[in-house]
Amino acid sequence: xxxxxxxxxxxxxxxxxxxxxxxxxxxxxxxxxxxxxxxxxxxxxxxxxxxxxxxxxxxxxxxxxxxxxxxxxxxxxxxxxxxxxxxxxxxxxxxx
Amino acid sequence: xxxxxxxxxxxxxxxxxxxxxxxxxxxxxxxxxxxxxxxxxxxxxxxxxxxxxxxxxxxxxxxxxxxxxxxxxxxxxxxxxxxxxxxxxxxxxxxxxxxxxxxxxxxxxxxxxxxxxxxxxxxxxxxxxxxxxxxxxxxxxxxxxxxxxxxxxxxxxxxxxxxxxxxxxxxxxxxxxxxxxxxxxxxxxxxxxxxxxxxxxxxxxxxxxxxxxxxxxxxxxxxxxxxxxxxxxxxxxxxxxxxxxxxxxxxxxxxxxxxxxxxxxxxxxxxxxxxxxxxxxxxxxxxxxxxxxxxxxxxxxxxxxxxxxxxxxxxxxxxxxxxxxxxxxxxxxxxxxxxxxxxxxxxxxxxxxxxxxxxxxxxxxxxxxxxxxxxxxxxxxxxxxxxxxxxxxxxxxxxxxxxxxxxxxxxxxxxx
Numbered sequence: 443x444x445x446x447x448x449x450x451x452x453x454x455x456x457x458x459x460x461x462x463x464x465x466x467x468x469x470x471x472x473x474x475x476x477x478x479x480x481x482x483x484x485x486x487x488x489x490x491x492x493x494x495x496x497x498x499x500x501x502x503x504x505x506x507x508x509x510x511x512x513x514x515x516x517x518x519x520x521x522x523x524x525x526x527x528x529x530x531x532x533x534x535x536x537x538x
Numbered sequence: 539x540x541x542x543x544x545x546x547x548x549x550x551x552x553x554x555x556x557x558x559x560x561x562x563x564x565x566x567x568x569x570x571x572x573x574x575x576x577x578x579x580x581x582x583x584x585x586x587x588x589x590x591x592x593x594x595x596x597x598x599x600x601x602x603x604x605x606x607x608x609x610x611x612x613x614x615x616x617x618x619x620x621x622x623x624x625x626x627x628x629x630x631x632x633x634x635x636x637x638x639x640x641x642x643x644x645x646x647x648x649x650x651x652x653x654x655x656x657x658x659x660x661x662x663x664x665x666x667x668x669x670x671x672x673x674x675x676x677x678x679x680x681x682x683x684x685x686x687x688x689x690x691x692x693x694x695x696x697x698x699x700x701x702x703x704x705x706x707x708x709x710x711x712x713x714x715x716x717x718x719x720x721x722x723x724x725x726x727x728x729x730x731x732x733x734x735x736x737x738x739x740x741x742x743x744x745x746x747x748x749x750x751x752x753x754x755x756x757x758x759x760x761x762x763x764x765x766x767x768x769x770x771x772x773x774x775x776x777x778x779x780x781x782x783x784x785x786x787x788x789x790x791x792x793x794x795x796x797x798x799x800x801x802x803x804x805x806x807x808x809x810x811x812x813x814x815x816x817x818x819x820x821x822x823x824x825x826x827x828x829x830x831x832x833x834x835x836x837x838x839x840x841x842x843x844x845x846x847x848x849x850x851x852x853x854x855x856x857x858x859x860x861x862x863x864x865x866x867x868x869x870x871x872x873x874x875x876x877x878x879x880x881x882x883x884x885x886x887x888x889x890x891x892x893x894x895x896x897x898x899x900x901x902x903x904x905x906x907x908x909x910x911x912x913x914x915x916x917x918x919x920x921x922x923x924x925x926x927x928x929x930x931x932x933x934x935x936x937x938x939x940x941x942x943x944x945x946x947x948x949x950x951x952x953x954x
Contacts, residue, residue, distance in 0.1 A: 443845060456847045460837045460952055462791065485949050486789040486880045486936040490778035492840040515792070515838045518845065 445499060445511055446523050457503040463488055464496040464510045467530050492516055498526060539733075541645055560725060561605075561732035566739050569765030570598040572919060573757060575744050575780060576773035577601025579610035579720070580897055580904065582727035582738075583912020584770055584919070586644065589734040591913070592920035597736045600759060602743035606724030609774055612842075612874035613905040614797050614829045616810050616821060618655050618715035619680045622671045625930035625942045626883060627678040632927045633910030634680065634714060640909060646726030649719035649824060654809035656690065658697075658859075659708040664815075668710040675712070683711045693808060697860055704815045704858070715810065717821055723908055746783045753892040754784075770919050772897040772911075774904055775840075775875030781898075784891055788898070789880040789936050791951040794839040794873045795831065795902045796848055800866040802826030811859070818855025820863075828866055830856060834876060834902060836952040843873040876902050882954030883942035886914050886924065887933040895919055896933060901954055 443455035470480035495515045501507050508526035513519065539558060549556050572588055574581045577599045585599045601607070617637050619630035641648050659665045665684075672682035690709045691699060699706045732738055739761070746758040747769070756765040773780050777790055807822035820830035832852035835844045849871060856863045879885065879899030884907070886897050897915045900907060914925035924931070930942055936949075947953040 455837075455845075462838070462951070482937045483787075487787040488778075488789070488791050489787060490791050490838065492776075492779050492792070495838055497838065513837075516840050518839065518841055 443513075443518060443520060445509065445520060447501065447504070447509060448523060448525050448528075449507070450501075450505060453501070453504060455499070457501060458499040458509070459502045461498040461500060464498050464526075464529070465489070466498060467510075467526060467533070494521065541647075560729040561738055564737045564739065566598065566600075566742065566759070566761050566764050567737065569756070570737070571596040571767040572598070573764060573766040573769050574599045575757070575769065575771045576608075577605045577728070577738060577740065578608045578772065578774065579606070579724050579727070579908040580774065580900075580911045580915065581770075581772040582606075582724055582731060583908050584772060584897065584915040585736045585738075586727045586731040587913045587916035588920060589731055589736050592916055594920055595735070597731070598764070599731070599736060599738050600742045600744055600757070600764070601738070601740050602760075604740050605728050605738060606721055609874045609876075609904060610724045610908070611721055612797065612872060613720055614819070614821065614831050615717040615720045615823070615905065616655065616715070616819075617650070617718050617906045618712055618810070619678075619906070620655065620657065620671065620675055620682065620710065620712045620715065621944060622674050623942055623944055624674070624678075626944065627674055627680065629910055629914070629927040629931075630907065631675075631678050631680045632913075633907050636909035636913065637718065638714070640723075640726070644726045644730035646722065646729060647719070648722040648726050650716065651718065651824070652714050652716040653821075654711055654713045655715035655812065656685070656694065656709040656711050656809065657812045657814065658690070658706055659710065660704040660706060660815050665708055672710050681712055681714050683713070685709045685711050694811060696806070696862055697811075698858065701858055704813075717810065717823070719824075720905060727912070744780060744783070747891075747894065749784065749891055749894075752890075754894040766893075768893045768895065768919055770895045770897060770915055772915065774877045774898060774900050777877050777896070777898040781896065784889070784894060786889065790899050791838050791878045792840055793834045793836065793876050793878045793952060794841055794844045795834045795876050796844040796852070796871060796873045797829070797831040798852060798868060799823070799830075799870050800828040800863075801869050803828065803866060813855060813859045816855035816858050817851055818859055820856065820860070827869060828863065834878070834952060840875055841873065842875055844871075876900070878951035878954060880936055880949040880951060881941035881943040882945055882947075884911070884931050885933050886911065886918060886928045886931040888918070888922070889933060
């Protein structure tokens with residue numbers, strides 16, 4: 443698989459390590475009243491879709507950036523990649 | 539129709555005209571007391587034990603393809619009970635004992651072959667860990683022997699003992715472990731279940747559940763609605779997809795694991811050899827092919843095929859361990875979809891929906907568990923209480939903090 447790194451262009455997926463669903467960017471508030479249930483969801487439960495999946499890859503043997511890759515889990519086709527930083531900042535701006 | 543030596547002999551004299559299909563191909567009835575979703579190893583074993591041991595009538599197995607078309611036909615056939623944790627080891631040892639009596643039990647040749655498994659040791663720390671594991675196995679009534687370097691050399695002389703990075707310093711041996719004919723296991727359970735009246739319904743995909751007031755009433759399938767008193771789901775690899783129909787998110791990710799087989803060779807590998815440090819394990823099938831594999835690819839996948847980096851990694855592991863494997867030609871590579879759970883251990887439990895039960899999360903180790911998984915799941919379905927050896931495999935154990943993490947890597951499915 444080739445990951446189209448937003449800064450470096452197409453890079454072999456072997457240079458990356460895989461973390462999982464990009465929903466992991468949205469860490470729950472540990473001080474909230476429902477924190478226990480929210481963290482159970484966050485740490486242990488997954489949507490695990492067959493089809494398009496947004497997921498976190500770490501460019502460990504490259505520029506060490508976190509990348510959100512959109513990939514089809516049925517065909518392994520990679521549909522796009524963004525810097526996780528940009529995704530997180532956009533989500534924050536959207537929430538504010 | 540019982541198999542026996544006499545029967546083979548008389549059929550030979552009659553031109554083999556008396557053999558019949560091993561099971562019927564019935565159309566679904568409107569309703570069953572028990573419906574098992576998934577006609578793979580675990581589903582068929584569940585139906586078998588439900589109908590024979592627990593004497594439950596009106597049982598059906600629904601399978602979207604043909605019987606045994608999933609991971610039961612894609613694994614590398616290893617059976618063993620060499621686990622460490624007290625929540626796991628008694629269960630896998632129970633499974634091992636069922637394997638030992640399986641062929642007599644269901645009157646079918648599953649080619650169970652107890653040729654032993656050796657986990658190789660390369661460091662003092664690993665030896666300590668394996669000594670502890672061996673002791674845990676002995677405490678659970680299994681067998682285990684710690685081998686030194688020379689004992690391993692006598693058993694498996696062709697290994698590279700002086701690899702610069704991972705020199706072989708010994709091994710943990712379980713003599714009762716070995717291999718079984720994976721398809722034969724599915725066929726044996728299918729035939730046994732069919733003989734006591736279980737309907738095995740193929741080409742019947744479950745598309746949804748009918749749930750009323752928090753209780754499951756039946757299943758929507760590609761062959762129409764089927765009513766059900768209790769539903770057991772055993773669809774490893776597709777668990778997320780099927781259970782989404784009941785509105786459930788699970789502590790499971792689907793990952794692809796690749797396996798490999800070489801051309802047929804003369805007998806050369808005495809049992810199963812695992813080289814954990816190099817992500818490689820190997821055995822030899824009765825047909826002569828070297829059957830081997832390594833790690834999962836490491837990213838979510840439903841593709842039933844993997845990518846080349848893992849092929850390269852497995853080939854490197856093989857060459858590092860036993861350089862002679864470089865002379866063998868690879869015949870086939872394939873992939874299967876694993877239910878990778880959040881702690882590397884399975885789930886056999888009821889769900890928040892009444893009457894809906896789940897058997898899932900076997901990671902890449904479901905084959906060895908087939909008999910015990912079927913037995914324990916049947917026990918749960920029939921009695922609503924967990925089998926003694928499967929009490930820890932709860933669905934809510936993550937929330938409660940009772941994870942069963944053999945490798946101690948945390949909630950990261952691609953590392954288990």
